[in-house]
Amino acid sequence: MSDVTSSRIEGFHKLDPAGRLQAVQRQANLDNKSVSDLVEAASGNIELADRLVENAISSMSIPVGIATNMTVDGRDVLVPMASEESSVIAAVCNSAKRCRPTGGFKTSTSGPLMAAQIQLLGASDPENVRLQVFERIDDIRTICEEIDPLLVKLGGGFRDLDIRVIDTAEGPMTIVHIIVDTRDAMGANAVNSMAEALAPKLEEWTGARSLLRILTNLADRRVARVRAVWPLEEIGGEKVRDDMLSAYHFADADPYRAATHNKGIMNGISAVVLATGNDTRAVEAGAHAFASKDGRYRSMSRWEKDGDGNLVGILELPMAVGLVGGATKIHPTAQANLKILGVTTADELARIIVAVGLAQNFGALRALATTGIQKGHMALHAQNVALMVGATGEEIDLVANELKSLGKVRQDLAEEILARLRQGANA
Numbered sequence: 001m002s003d004v005t006s007s008r009i010e011g012f013h014k015l016d017p018a019g020r021l022q023a024v025q026r027q028a029n030l031d032n033k034s035v036s037d038l039v040e041a042a043s044g045n046i047e048l049a050d051r052l053v054e055n056a057i058s059s060m061s062i063p064v065g066i067a068t069n070m071t072v073d074g075r076d077v078l079v080p081m082a083s084e085e086s087s088v089i090a091a092v093c094n095s096a097k098r099c100r101p102t103g104g105f106k107t108s109t110s111g112p113l114m115a116a117q118i119q120l121l122g123a124s125d126p127e128n129v130r131l132q133v134f135e136r137i138d139d140i141r142t143i144c145e146e147i148d149p150l151l152v153k154l155g156g157g158f159r160d161l162d163i164r165v166i167d168t169a170e171g172p173m174t175i176v177h178i179i180v181d182t183r184d185a186m187g188a189n190a191v192n193s194m195a196e197a198l199a200p201k202l203e204e205w206t207g208a209r210s211l212l213r214i215l216t217n218l219a220d221r222r223v224a225r226v227r228a229v230w231p232l233e234e235i236g237g238e239k240v241r242d243d244m245l246s247a248y249h250f251a252d253a254d255p256y257r258a259a260t261h262n263k264g265i266m267n268g269i270s271a272v273v274l275a276t277g278n279d280t281r282a283v284e285a286g287a288h289a290f291a292s293k294d295g296r297y298r299s300m301s302r303w304e305k306d307g308d309g310n311l312v313g314i315l316e317l318p319m320a321v322g323l324v325g326g327a328t329k330i331h332p333t334a335q336a337n338l339k340i341l342g343v344t345t346a347d348e349l350a351r352i353i354v355a356v357g358l359a360q361n362f363g364a365l366r367a368l369a370t371t372g373i374q375k376g377h378m379a380l381h382a383q384n385v386a387l388m389v390g391a392t393g394e395e396i397d398l399v400a401n402e403l404k405s406l407g408k409v410r411q412d413l414a415e416e417i418l419a420r421l422r423q424g425a426n427a
Protein backbone atom coordinates (compact mmCIF):
# COMPACT_ATOMS: atom_id res chain seq x y z
CA MET A 1 0.00 0.00 0.00
CA SER A 2 1.25 3.47 -0.80
CA ASP A 3 2.16 5.70 2.11
CA VAL A 4 2.04 9.23 0.73
CA THR A 5 4.00 11.57 2.95
CA SER A 6 2.39 14.70 1.53
CA SER A 7 -0.17 15.30 -1.21
CA ARG A 8 1.03 18.87 -1.65
CA ILE A 9 3.31 18.76 -4.69
CA GLU A 10 4.11 22.33 -5.62
CA GLY A 11 4.05 23.05 -9.35
CA PHE A 12 2.86 19.49 -10.13
CA HIS A 13 0.59 20.71 -12.90
CA LYS A 14 3.46 22.53 -14.59
CA LEU A 15 5.52 19.32 -15.00
CA ASP A 16 5.24 17.14 -18.09
CA PRO A 17 3.59 13.70 -17.63
CA ALA A 18 6.96 11.95 -17.18
CA GLY A 19 7.97 14.49 -14.53
CA ARG A 20 4.66 14.07 -12.74
CA LEU A 21 5.04 10.30 -12.76
CA GLN A 22 8.49 10.63 -11.20
CA ALA A 23 7.05 12.88 -8.52
CA VAL A 24 4.25 10.41 -7.83
CA GLN A 25 6.73 7.54 -7.65
CA ARG A 26 8.75 9.48 -5.10
CA GLN A 27 5.81 10.65 -2.98
CA ALA A 28 3.86 7.38 -3.10
CA ASN A 29 6.94 5.18 -2.88
CA LEU A 30 5.70 3.38 -6.00
CA ASP A 31 7.52 0.28 -7.23
CA ASN A 32 9.24 0.27 -10.66
CA LYS A 33 6.86 -2.33 -12.11
CA SER A 34 3.82 -0.10 -11.42
CA VAL A 35 5.61 2.87 -12.96
CA SER A 36 6.46 0.94 -16.12
CA ASP A 37 2.84 -0.35 -16.29
CA LEU A 38 1.59 3.25 -16.16
CA VAL A 39 4.09 4.30 -18.86
CA GLU A 40 3.18 1.37 -21.08
CA ALA A 41 -0.57 1.95 -20.68
CA ALA A 42 -0.18 5.46 -22.11
CA SER A 43 2.32 4.62 -24.82
CA GLY A 44 1.33 6.48 -27.96
CA ASN A 45 -1.39 8.54 -26.31
CA ILE A 46 0.14 10.40 -23.38
CA GLU A 47 0.09 13.70 -25.30
CA LEU A 48 -3.63 13.33 -25.90
CA ALA A 49 -4.22 12.43 -22.25
CA ASP A 50 -2.24 15.50 -21.21
CA ARG A 51 -4.39 17.67 -23.43
CA LEU A 52 -7.71 16.17 -22.30
CA VAL A 53 -7.23 16.28 -18.52
CA GLU A 54 -5.14 18.02 -15.92
CA ASN A 55 -2.15 16.46 -14.13
CA ALA A 56 -2.09 13.48 -16.53
CA ILE A 57 0.40 10.73 -15.72
CA SER A 58 -0.97 7.84 -17.77
CA SER A 59 -4.08 6.62 -19.46
CA MET A 60 -6.32 3.62 -18.94
CA SER A 61 -7.70 1.59 -21.78
CA ILE A 62 -11.20 0.12 -21.67
CA PRO A 63 -12.09 -2.71 -24.06
CA VAL A 64 -14.17 -1.79 -27.10
CA GLY A 65 -16.40 -4.57 -28.39
CA ILE A 66 -18.94 -4.60 -31.20
CA ALA A 67 -22.64 -5.24 -30.72
CA THR A 68 -23.78 -7.18 -33.77
CA ASN A 69 -27.31 -7.92 -35.05
CA MET A 70 -28.60 -4.36 -34.49
CA THR A 71 -31.12 -2.99 -36.98
CA VAL A 72 -32.14 0.59 -36.20
CA ASP A 73 -34.83 2.24 -38.32
CA GLY A 74 -34.31 -0.31 -41.05
CA ARG A 75 -30.51 0.14 -41.19
CA ASP A 76 -28.11 -2.53 -39.99
CA VAL A 77 -25.47 -0.99 -37.79
CA LEU A 78 -22.41 -2.28 -35.94
CA VAL A 79 -22.22 -0.61 -32.55
CA PRO A 80 -18.90 -0.10 -30.71
CA MET A 81 -19.31 -0.39 -26.94
CA ALA A 82 -16.60 0.56 -24.42
CA SER A 83 -17.09 -1.49 -21.26
CA GLU A 84 -15.03 -3.34 -18.71
CA GLU A 85 -17.95 -5.63 -17.77
CA SER A 86 -18.32 -9.12 -19.20
CA SER A 87 -21.63 -10.26 -20.76
CA VAL A 88 -22.84 -6.70 -21.44
CA ILE A 89 -21.98 -6.78 -25.15
CA ALA A 90 -23.06 -10.41 -25.58
CA ALA A 91 -26.46 -9.54 -24.09
CA VAL A 92 -27.02 -6.77 -26.66
CA CYS A 93 -26.02 -9.09 -29.53
CA ASN A 94 -28.41 -11.72 -28.23
CA SER A 95 -31.36 -9.37 -27.71
CA ALA A 96 -30.86 -7.62 -31.05
CA LYS A 97 -30.79 -10.97 -32.85
CA ARG A 98 -34.08 -11.94 -31.20
CA CYS A 99 -35.97 -8.88 -32.51
CA ARG A 100 -34.62 -9.00 -36.06
CA PRO A 101 -37.69 -10.95 -37.27
CA THR A 102 -39.89 -7.95 -36.44
CA GLY A 103 -37.53 -5.41 -38.05
CA GLY A 104 -35.39 -4.45 -35.06
CA PHE A 105 -35.56 -1.07 -33.35
CA LYS A 106 -37.79 1.87 -34.40
CA THR A 107 -36.82 5.26 -33.05
CA SER A 108 -37.84 8.91 -32.92
CA THR A 109 -36.36 12.04 -31.33
CA SER A 110 -37.54 15.42 -30.13
CA GLY A 111 -34.63 17.36 -31.69
CA PRO A 112 -31.37 18.60 -30.14
CA LEU A 113 -32.74 21.13 -27.66
CA MET A 114 -30.63 21.84 -24.57
CA ALA A 115 -31.46 24.22 -21.74
CA ALA A 116 -29.37 26.39 -19.42
CA GLN A 117 -30.74 27.70 -16.12
CA ILE A 118 -30.24 31.19 -14.74
CA GLN A 119 -31.14 31.53 -11.08
CA LEU A 120 -32.67 34.90 -10.11
CA LEU A 121 -32.74 35.81 -6.42
CA GLY A 122 -33.83 38.55 -4.09
CA ALA A 123 -36.98 39.75 -5.85
CA SER A 124 -40.03 40.26 -3.64
CA ASP A 125 -42.17 39.77 -6.76
CA PRO A 126 -40.79 36.60 -8.44
CA GLU A 127 -43.92 36.14 -10.60
CA ASN A 128 -43.55 39.69 -11.88
CA VAL A 129 -39.87 39.00 -12.65
CA ARG A 130 -40.97 35.93 -14.58
CA LEU A 131 -43.16 37.99 -16.91
CA GLN A 132 -40.60 40.79 -17.21
CA VAL A 133 -38.15 38.26 -18.60
CA PHE A 134 -40.68 36.81 -21.05
CA GLU A 135 -41.23 40.34 -22.44
CA ARG A 136 -37.53 40.47 -23.43
CA ILE A 137 -37.54 37.30 -25.54
CA ASP A 138 -36.38 39.11 -28.69
CA ASP A 139 -33.45 40.77 -26.87
CA ILE A 140 -32.59 37.43 -25.32
CA ARG A 141 -32.56 35.77 -28.74
CA THR A 142 -30.17 38.44 -30.05
CA ILE A 143 -27.79 38.15 -27.09
CA CYS A 144 -27.69 34.34 -27.31
CA GLU A 145 -27.17 34.26 -31.04
CA GLU A 146 -24.34 36.80 -30.91
CA ILE A 147 -22.52 34.39 -28.59
CA ASP A 148 -22.46 31.52 -31.09
CA PRO A 149 -22.86 32.69 -34.71
CA LEU A 150 -21.53 29.39 -36.07
CA LEU A 151 -24.29 27.48 -34.33
CA VAL A 152 -26.86 29.83 -35.89
CA LYS A 153 -25.26 29.38 -39.31
CA LEU A 154 -25.59 25.61 -38.86
CA GLY A 155 -29.34 25.97 -38.25
CA GLY A 156 -29.21 26.00 -34.43
CA GLY A 157 -29.36 28.74 -31.81
CA PHE A 158 -31.87 30.17 -29.33
CA ARG A 159 -35.36 28.67 -29.57
CA ASP A 160 -37.47 29.50 -26.54
CA LEU A 161 -37.79 30.47 -22.87
CA ASP A 162 -39.23 28.48 -20.03
CA ILE A 163 -39.47 30.39 -16.73
CA ARG A 164 -40.54 28.88 -13.45
CA VAL A 165 -41.00 30.20 -9.92
CA ILE A 166 -39.84 27.49 -7.52
CA ASP A 167 -40.28 27.20 -3.76
CA THR A 168 -37.05 26.71 -1.83
CA ALA A 169 -35.95 26.66 1.82
CA GLU A 170 -35.11 30.37 1.50
CA GLY A 171 -38.29 31.34 -0.33
CA PRO A 172 -39.33 31.61 -3.98
CA MET A 173 -36.79 31.94 -6.79
CA THR A 174 -37.32 32.70 -10.45
CA ILE A 175 -35.52 30.22 -12.69
CA VAL A 176 -35.05 31.15 -16.33
CA HIS A 177 -34.44 28.34 -18.82
CA ILE A 178 -33.03 29.32 -22.19
CA ILE A 179 -33.78 26.63 -24.74
CA VAL A 180 -31.16 26.27 -27.46
CA ASP A 181 -30.89 24.05 -30.52
CA THR A 182 -27.30 22.83 -30.29
CA ARG A 183 -27.35 20.77 -33.51
CA ASP A 184 -24.54 18.20 -33.48
CA ALA A 185 -22.92 19.43 -30.28
CA MET A 186 -23.78 18.13 -26.83
CA GLY A 187 -24.01 21.84 -26.24
CA ALA A 188 -22.82 22.42 -22.66
CA ASN A 189 -20.31 25.08 -23.60
CA ALA A 190 -22.66 26.81 -26.03
CA VAL A 191 -25.57 27.13 -23.56
CA ASN A 192 -23.33 27.96 -20.60
CA SER A 193 -21.73 30.82 -22.54
CA MET A 194 -25.16 32.12 -23.50
CA ALA A 195 -26.42 31.94 -19.91
CA GLU A 196 -23.37 33.81 -18.62
CA ALA A 197 -23.77 36.54 -21.24
CA LEU A 198 -27.47 36.91 -20.50
CA ALA A 199 -27.36 37.03 -16.70
CA PRO A 200 -26.21 40.69 -16.30
CA LYS A 201 -28.96 41.79 -18.69
CA LEU A 202 -31.59 39.90 -16.70
CA GLU A 203 -30.37 41.71 -13.56
CA GLU A 204 -30.62 45.04 -15.36
CA TRP A 205 -34.15 44.36 -16.64
CA THR A 206 -35.62 42.90 -13.44
CA GLY A 207 -33.60 44.21 -10.48
CA ALA A 208 -33.13 40.63 -9.28
CA ARG A 209 -29.67 39.18 -8.59
CA SER A 210 -28.45 36.34 -10.81
CA LEU A 211 -26.43 33.53 -9.26
CA LEU A 212 -26.02 30.18 -11.03
CA ARG A 213 -25.79 30.12 -14.83
CA ILE A 214 -25.39 26.53 -16.02
CA LEU A 215 -27.01 23.95 -18.25
CA THR A 216 -29.40 21.37 -16.85
CA ASN A 217 -28.52 17.75 -17.45
CA LEU A 218 -32.21 16.90 -17.24
CA ALA A 219 -32.34 17.42 -21.01
CA ASP A 220 -36.03 16.59 -21.29
CA ARG A 221 -36.39 18.49 -24.56
CA ARG A 222 -33.73 16.32 -26.15
CA VAL A 223 -35.25 12.89 -25.79
CA ALA A 224 -34.64 9.84 -27.92
CA ARG A 225 -37.30 7.13 -28.04
CA VAL A 226 -37.13 3.53 -29.14
CA ARG A 227 -39.53 0.62 -29.41
CA ALA A 228 -39.06 -2.97 -30.45
CA VAL A 229 -41.17 -6.12 -30.58
CA TRP A 230 -39.82 -9.51 -29.55
CA PRO A 231 -41.86 -12.40 -31.00
CA LEU A 232 -43.03 -15.00 -28.47
CA GLU A 233 -40.91 -17.76 -30.03
CA GLU A 234 -37.77 -15.62 -29.65
CA ILE A 235 -38.49 -15.01 -25.98
CA GLY A 236 -39.12 -18.62 -25.01
CA GLY A 237 -42.91 -18.67 -24.79
CA GLU A 238 -45.72 -17.13 -22.78
CA LYS A 239 -44.40 -18.01 -19.34
CA VAL A 240 -41.05 -16.32 -19.99
CA ARG A 241 -42.83 -13.28 -21.44
CA ASP A 242 -45.15 -13.00 -18.45
CA ASP A 243 -42.27 -13.43 -16.01
CA MET A 244 -40.37 -10.69 -17.84
CA LEU A 245 -43.41 -8.45 -17.47
CA SER A 246 -43.58 -9.25 -13.75
CA ALA A 247 -39.88 -8.39 -13.48
CA TYR A 248 -40.57 -5.05 -15.16
CA HIS A 249 -43.58 -4.31 -12.90
CA PHE A 250 -41.36 -5.02 -9.89
CA ALA A 251 -38.78 -2.48 -11.13
CA ASP A 252 -41.42 0.11 -11.90
CA ALA A 253 -42.91 -0.15 -8.41
CA ASP A 254 -39.79 -0.44 -6.27
CA PRO A 255 -36.82 1.97 -6.32
CA TYR A 256 -34.47 -0.70 -4.89
CA ARG A 257 -35.14 -2.87 -7.93
CA ALA A 258 -35.43 0.11 -10.31
CA ALA A 259 -31.87 1.15 -9.48
CA THR A 260 -30.52 -2.22 -10.64
CA HIS A 261 -32.88 -2.50 -13.61
CA ASN A 262 -31.83 0.97 -14.76
CA LYS A 263 -28.15 0.23 -14.10
CA GLY A 264 -28.59 -2.61 -16.58
CA ILE A 265 -30.00 -0.20 -19.18
CA MET A 266 -27.08 2.18 -18.54
CA ASN A 267 -24.63 -0.74 -19.06
CA GLY A 268 -25.44 -0.40 -22.74
CA ILE A 269 -26.03 3.32 -22.93
CA SER A 270 -22.86 4.42 -21.11
CA ALA A 271 -20.78 1.97 -23.16
CA VAL A 272 -21.77 3.61 -26.46
CA VAL A 273 -21.59 7.11 -24.97
CA LEU A 274 -18.02 6.39 -23.81
CA ALA A 275 -16.99 4.68 -27.06
CA THR A 276 -17.98 7.83 -28.97
CA GLY A 277 -16.09 10.19 -26.63
CA ASN A 278 -19.27 11.64 -25.14
CA ASP A 279 -19.91 12.63 -21.54
CA THR A 280 -21.14 9.54 -19.63
CA ARG A 281 -21.92 11.54 -16.47
CA ALA A 282 -24.12 13.99 -18.34
CA VAL A 283 -26.16 11.21 -19.96
CA GLU A 284 -26.39 9.20 -16.74
CA ALA A 285 -27.53 12.19 -14.68
CA GLY A 286 -30.18 13.03 -17.28
CA ALA A 287 -31.43 9.45 -17.51
CA HIS A 288 -31.80 8.92 -13.76
CA ALA A 289 -33.44 12.32 -13.23
CA PHE A 290 -35.87 11.58 -16.09
CA ALA A 291 -36.72 8.25 -14.44
CA SER A 292 -37.83 10.25 -11.38
CA LYS A 293 -39.93 12.79 -13.23
CA ASP A 294 -43.21 11.51 -11.75
CA GLY A 295 -41.94 12.26 -8.25
CA ARG A 296 -40.65 8.75 -7.59
CA TYR A 297 -37.79 6.76 -9.10
CA ARG A 298 -39.17 4.29 -11.67
CA SER A 299 -38.10 1.96 -14.45
CA MET A 300 -36.61 3.87 -17.40
CA SER A 301 -38.19 1.34 -19.77
CA ARG A 302 -41.80 0.24 -20.32
CA TRP A 303 -42.83 -3.30 -21.25
CA GLU A 304 -46.19 -4.67 -22.42
CA LYS A 305 -47.61 -7.40 -24.65
CA ASP A 306 -49.19 -6.67 -28.01
CA GLY A 307 -52.41 -8.15 -29.45
CA ASP A 308 -50.50 -11.18 -30.77
CA GLY A 309 -48.92 -11.87 -27.41
CA ASN A 310 -45.47 -10.58 -28.41
CA LEU A 311 -43.38 -8.58 -25.97
CA VAL A 312 -43.08 -4.86 -26.69
CA GLY A 313 -40.31 -2.78 -25.14
CA ILE A 314 -40.17 1.01 -25.03
CA LEU A 315 -37.44 3.33 -23.83
CA GLU A 316 -37.51 7.14 -23.82
CA LEU A 317 -34.60 9.09 -22.33
CA PRO A 318 -32.81 12.42 -22.55
CA MET A 319 -29.83 11.85 -24.82
CA ALA A 320 -27.42 14.78 -24.82
CA VAL A 321 -24.68 13.48 -27.09
CA GLY A 322 -22.70 15.18 -29.82
CA LEU A 323 -20.40 14.54 -32.74
CA VAL A 324 -18.38 17.73 -32.20
CA GLY A 325 -16.97 19.16 -29.00
CA GLY A 326 -15.71 17.41 -25.88
CA ALA A 327 -13.50 14.42 -26.65
CA THR A 328 -15.55 13.29 -29.65
CA LYS A 329 -13.52 15.16 -32.25
CA ILE A 330 -10.15 14.87 -30.49
CA HIS A 331 -10.03 11.22 -29.50
CA PRO A 332 -8.94 9.01 -32.40
CA THR A 333 -10.72 5.94 -30.97
CA ALA A 334 -13.97 7.91 -30.67
CA GLN A 335 -13.56 9.07 -34.27
CA ALA A 336 -12.94 5.51 -35.50
CA ASN A 337 -15.96 4.26 -33.54
CA LEU A 338 -18.15 6.97 -35.08
CA LYS A 339 -16.98 5.81 -38.51
CA ILE A 340 -18.03 2.23 -37.66
CA LEU A 341 -21.45 3.54 -36.60
CA GLY A 342 -21.71 5.49 -39.85
CA VAL A 343 -23.63 8.34 -38.23
CA THR A 344 -23.49 11.88 -39.58
CA THR A 345 -25.66 13.64 -36.99
CA ALA A 346 -25.93 13.64 -33.21
CA ASP A 347 -29.59 12.75 -33.66
CA GLU A 348 -28.73 9.45 -35.40
CA LEU A 349 -26.25 8.63 -32.64
CA ALA A 350 -28.87 9.29 -29.94
CA ARG A 351 -31.28 6.89 -31.65
CA ILE A 352 -28.73 4.07 -31.73
CA ILE A 353 -27.79 4.62 -28.10
CA VAL A 354 -31.36 4.23 -26.80
CA ALA A 355 -31.79 1.14 -29.00
CA VAL A 356 -28.76 -0.41 -27.29
CA GLY A 357 -30.24 0.53 -23.89
CA LEU A 358 -33.47 -1.27 -24.70
CA ALA A 359 -31.65 -4.33 -26.03
CA GLN A 360 -29.58 -4.42 -22.86
CA ASN A 361 -32.70 -4.33 -20.70
CA PHE A 362 -34.35 -7.14 -22.69
CA GLY A 363 -31.25 -9.31 -22.24
CA ALA A 364 -31.07 -8.77 -18.50
CA LEU A 365 -34.84 -9.26 -17.96
CA ARG A 366 -34.86 -12.46 -19.98
CA ALA A 367 -31.86 -13.86 -18.15
CA LEU A 368 -33.31 -12.88 -14.76
CA ALA A 369 -36.72 -14.33 -15.56
CA THR A 370 -35.27 -17.65 -16.76
CA THR A 371 -31.90 -19.03 -15.75
CA GLY A 372 -30.87 -16.17 -13.47
CA ILE A 373 -28.09 -13.73 -14.27
CA GLN A 374 -25.18 -15.83 -13.04
CA LYS A 375 -25.34 -18.50 -15.74
CA GLY A 376 -24.64 -16.18 -18.69
CA HIS A 377 -22.82 -13.43 -16.86
CA MET A 378 -20.60 -15.61 -14.70
CA ALA A 379 -19.74 -17.93 -17.59
CA LEU A 380 -18.27 -14.92 -19.38
CA HIS A 381 -16.86 -13.52 -16.12
CA ALA A 382 -14.94 -16.77 -15.51
CA GLN A 383 -12.04 -15.51 -17.64
CA ASN A 384 -11.73 -12.40 -15.46
CA VAL A 385 -11.60 -14.56 -12.34
CA ALA A 386 -8.89 -16.70 -13.95
CA LEU A 387 -6.89 -13.54 -14.71
CA MET A 388 -7.50 -12.27 -11.19
CA VAL A 389 -5.79 -15.30 -9.64
CA GLY A 390 -2.77 -14.92 -11.93
CA ALA A 391 -3.50 -17.36 -14.78
CA THR A 392 -1.59 -16.56 -17.98
CA GLY A 393 -1.65 -17.82 -21.57
CA GLU A 394 -3.37 -21.18 -21.97
CA GLU A 395 -4.03 -21.38 -18.23
CA ILE A 396 -6.74 -18.69 -18.57
CA ASP A 397 -9.08 -20.82 -20.71
CA LEU A 398 -8.30 -23.97 -18.74
CA VAL A 399 -9.19 -22.34 -15.42
CA ALA A 400 -12.25 -20.54 -16.85
CA ASN A 401 -13.61 -23.68 -18.50
CA GLU A 402 -13.26 -25.72 -15.33
CA LEU A 403 -15.00 -23.00 -13.30
CA LYS A 404 -17.84 -22.97 -15.84
CA SER A 405 -18.22 -26.73 -15.80
CA LEU A 406 -18.35 -26.66 -11.99
CA GLY A 407 -21.06 -23.98 -12.28
CA LYS A 408 -19.22 -22.01 -9.58
CA VAL A 409 -17.19 -19.01 -10.67
CA ARG A 410 -15.27 -18.36 -7.45
CA GLN A 411 -11.83 -16.97 -6.77
CA ASP A 412 -10.90 -19.64 -4.19
CA LEU A 413 -11.79 -22.41 -6.65
CA ALA A 414 -9.86 -20.65 -9.43
CA GLU A 415 -6.79 -20.54 -7.16
CA GLU A 416 -7.11 -24.27 -6.44
CA ILE A 417 -7.50 -25.12 -10.12
CA LEU A 418 -4.52 -22.98 -11.11
CA ALA A 419 -2.34 -24.49 -8.37
CA ARG A 420 -3.34 -27.98 -9.51
CA LEU A 421 -2.59 -27.16 -13.15
CA ARG A 422 0.83 -25.82 -12.25
CA GLN A 423 1.63 -28.79 -10.02
CA GLY A 424 0.66 -31.10 -12.91
CA ALA A 425 2.84 -29.16 -15.31
CA ASN A 426 5.83 -29.36 -12.94
CA ALA A 427 5.33 -33.07 -12.12
Ligand SMILES: CC(C)(COP(=O)([O-])OP(=O)([O-])OC[C@H]1O[C@@H](n2cnc3c(N)ncnc32)[C@H](O)[C@@H]1OP(=O)([O-])[O-])[C@@H](O)C(=O)NCCC(=O)NCCSC(=O)C[C@@](C)(O)CC(=O)[O-]
Binds near residue numbers: 360
Ligand atom coordinates in the same frame (compact mmCIF):
# COMPACT_ATOMS: atom_id res chain seq x y z
C1 LIG B 1 -24.79 -14.09 -21.99
C2 LIG B 1 -26.03 -14.38 -22.82
C3 LIG B 1 -26.04 -13.44 -24.03
C4 LIG B 1 -25.98 -15.81 -23.33
O1 LIG B 1 -27.21 -16.06 -23.94
P1 LIG B 1 -27.57 -17.43 -24.68
O2 LIG B 1 -29.01 -17.37 -25.04
O3 LIG B 1 -27.06 -18.57 -23.89
O4 LIG B 1 -26.69 -17.27 -25.98
P2 LIG B 1 -26.48 -18.28 -27.18
O5 LIG B 1 -25.19 -19.01 -26.95
O6 LIG B 1 -27.74 -19.07 -27.44
O7 LIG B 1 -26.28 -17.26 -28.40
C5 LIG B 1 -27.34 -16.43 -28.86
C6 LIG B 1 -26.74 -15.13 -29.39
O8 LIG B 1 -26.25 -14.34 -28.29
C7 LIG B 1 -25.05 -13.69 -28.69
N1 LIG B 1 -23.94 -14.20 -27.86
C8 LIG B 1 -23.95 -15.26 -27.03
N2 LIG B 1 -22.75 -15.39 -26.41
C9 LIG B 1 -21.95 -14.41 -26.91
C10 LIG B 1 -20.61 -14.04 -26.68
N3 LIG B 1 -19.83 -14.69 -25.82
N4 LIG B 1 -20.14 -12.97 -27.34
C11 LIG B 1 -20.91 -12.29 -28.19
N5 LIG B 1 -22.19 -12.61 -28.47
C12 LIG B 1 -22.71 -13.65 -27.82
C13 LIG B 1 -24.82 -14.01 -30.16
O9 LIG B 1 -25.42 -13.04 -30.95
C14 LIG B 1 -25.54 -15.33 -30.30
O10 LIG B 1 -25.99 -15.58 -31.61
P3 LIG B 1 -24.97 -16.10 -32.77
O11 LIG B 1 -24.25 -14.90 -33.21
O12 LIG B 1 -24.08 -17.13 -32.14
O13 LIG B 1 -25.89 -16.64 -33.81
C15 LIG B 1 -27.35 -14.22 -22.00
O14 LIG B 1 -27.29 -15.10 -20.91
C16 LIG B 1 -27.62 -12.83 -21.52
O15 LIG B 1 -28.03 -11.97 -22.27
N6 LIG B 1 -27.43 -12.60 -20.20
C17 LIG B 1 -27.62 -11.29 -19.60
C18 LIG B 1 -26.29 -10.68 -19.38
C19 LIG B 1 -26.38 -9.30 -18.80
O16 LIG B 1 -27.41 -8.66 -18.73
N7 LIG B 1 -25.24 -8.81 -18.38
C20 LIG B 1 -25.11 -7.55 -17.78
C21 LIG B 1 -24.29 -7.67 -16.53
S1 LIG B 1 -25.31 -7.96 -15.10
C22 LIG B 1 -25.77 -6.34 -14.72
O17 LIG B 1 -24.92 -5.53 -14.54
C23 LIG B 1 -27.17 -5.82 -14.83
C24 LIG B 1 -28.36 -6.50 -14.22
C25 LIG B 1 -28.55 -7.86 -14.81
O18 LIG B 1 -28.24 -6.62 -12.83
C26 LIG B 1 -29.53 -5.61 -14.59
C27 LIG B 1 -30.83 -6.04 -14.00
O19 LIG B 1 -30.84 -6.58 -12.88
O20 LIG B 1 -31.87 -5.77 -14.65
Ligand SMILES: NC(=O)C1=CN([C@@H]2O[C@H](COP(=O)(O)OP(=O)(O)OC[C@H]3O[C@@H](n4cnc5c(N)ncnc54)[C@H](OP(=O)(O)O)[C@@H]3O)[C@@H](O)[C@H]2O)C=CC1
Binds near residue numbers: 188
Ligand atom coordinates in the same frame (compact mmCIF):
# COMPACT_ATOMS: atom_id res chain seq x y z
N1 LIG C 1 -23.05 19.66 -16.82
C1 LIG C 1 -22.45 19.20 -17.92
O1 LIG C 1 -22.87 18.22 -18.49
C2 LIG C 1 -21.24 19.92 -18.45
C3 LIG C 1 -20.54 19.35 -19.49
N2 LIG C 1 -19.45 20.00 -20.04
C4 LIG C 1 -18.65 19.43 -21.12
O2 LIG C 1 -18.91 20.16 -22.31
C5 LIG C 1 -18.46 19.43 -23.45
C6 LIG C 1 -19.48 19.53 -24.57
O3 LIG C 1 -19.74 20.86 -24.86
P1 LIG C 1 -20.15 21.34 -26.32
O4 LIG C 1 -20.78 22.68 -26.19
O5 LIG C 1 -20.94 20.28 -26.98
O6 LIG C 1 -18.76 21.39 -27.04
P2 LIG C 1 -17.93 22.53 -27.75
O7 LIG C 1 -18.21 23.89 -27.22
O8 LIG C 1 -16.52 22.06 -27.76
O9 LIG C 1 -18.50 22.42 -29.24
C7 LIG C 1 -19.69 23.02 -29.60
C8 LIG C 1 -19.40 24.12 -30.61
O10 LIG C 1 -18.88 23.54 -31.79
C9 LIG C 1 -19.24 24.34 -32.89
N3 LIG C 1 -19.78 23.46 -33.96
C10 LIG C 1 -19.11 23.06 -35.09
N4 LIG C 1 -19.88 22.24 -35.84
C11 LIG C 1 -21.04 22.09 -35.19
C12 LIG C 1 -22.25 21.36 -35.47
N5 LIG C 1 -22.42 20.62 -36.59
N6 LIG C 1 -23.25 21.40 -34.57
C13 LIG C 1 -23.13 22.13 -33.44
N7 LIG C 1 -22.04 22.85 -33.14
C14 LIG C 1 -21.00 22.86 -33.99
C15 LIG C 1 -20.26 25.37 -32.38
O11 LIG C 1 -19.80 26.69 -32.41
P3 LIG C 1 -18.43 27.39 -31.91
O12 LIG C 1 -17.27 26.50 -32.25
O13 LIG C 1 -18.43 28.68 -32.63
O14 LIG C 1 -18.55 27.57 -30.42
C16 LIG C 1 -20.63 24.87 -31.01
O15 LIG C 1 -20.98 25.83 -30.08
C17 LIG C 1 -18.27 18.02 -22.97
O16 LIG C 1 -16.88 17.79 -22.86
C18 LIG C 1 -18.89 18.03 -21.57
O17 LIG C 1 -18.23 17.08 -20.76
C19 LIG C 1 -19.07 21.24 -19.62
C20 LIG C 1 -19.75 21.85 -18.60
C21 LIG C 1 -20.86 21.24 -17.90
